[in-house]
Amino acid sequence: MSRDTIPAEVKRAVLVEAGHRCAIPTCRATTTEIAHIVPWADTQDNSFENLIALCPNCHTRFDQKKEIDRLAVKMYKHNLGILNNRYGEFERRLFELLAKSGERVFVLGAAGDLLVANAVKDGFFEDKHVQGMNFDIKSDSGYSKSFPMTFTYWVTDAGVEFIKRFASGNDIA
Ligand SMILES: [Zn+2]
Numbered sequence: 001m002s003r004d005t006i007p008a009e010v011k012r013a014v015l016v017e018a019g020h021r022c023a024i025p026t027c028r029a030t031t032t033e034i035a036h037i038v039p040w041a042d043t044q045d046n047s048f049e050n051l052i053a054l055c056p057n058c059h060t061r062f063d064q065k066k067e068i069d070r071l072a073v074k075m076y077k078h079n080l081g082i083l084n085n086r087y088g089e090f091e092r093r094l095f096e097l098l099a100k101s102g103e104r105v106f107v108l109g110a111a112g113d114l115l116v117a118n119a120v121k122d123g124f125f126e127d128k129h130v131q132g133m134n135f136d137i138k139s140d141s142g143y144s145k146s147f148p149m150t151f152t153y154w155v156t157d158a159g160v161e162f163i164k165r166f167a168s169g170n171d172i173a
Pocket residue numbers: 022023024027028029054055056057058059
C-alpha cells in the first residue's frame with residue numbers, strides 16, 4: 001500500500017473536517033492537500049486520525065523544512081474536532097478573523113445572536129446591549145414587538161485567551 005492509496009472517503013472526511021482549508025488556524029488557505037501527522041514512512045497509517053488538511057506551503061514547512069512542530073499539528077487536529085462539535089461555521093470563521101485582527105468589539109446584523117450563541121454561552125463574547133437598530137412590528141390585532149437588527153459584542157478576557165490558544169495550537173478543550 002503506497003502513500004497515494006488513502007481511501008477516497010477518508011480523504012473527503014479529512015478535507016471536510018477542515019472545511020477544505022489548511023488546518024493551521026493562522027493560514028486557512030484553500031487546499032485539497034492532505035498530510036500525514038506521523039510520517040507515512042514510520043507507521044503506514046492512512047487513518048482519519050493521522051491525516052490533516054494542509055496547504056502546499058504549510059505542508060512543506062511541516063514535512064521538509066520542519067518549521068512546524070509535529071506536536072502543534074497534533075493539537076491543530078485535536079482542536080478541529082472540538083471546534084467542529086462545539087461551534088458553528090460562522091463562529092469558527094469569526095475566531096479566525098479575530099485571531100488575525102485582534103479586535104475586541106464587533107457588530108453583527110439580524111440573527112447575529114443566534115450565530116454566536118455557543119461562544120456567548122461559553123463566555124467568550126458578551127452582548128453589552130448597546131442601542132442599535134430595531135425592526136418594529138405592529139399588527140391590526142394589537143400585537144407589537146421590537147426586534148433588534150444589530151448586536152454589538154465584546155470579546156471577553158476568556159475569549160481572548162481562547163482565541164490565542166486556538167491560533168497558537170494549544171489545547172482548547
Ligand atoms: Zn497553510
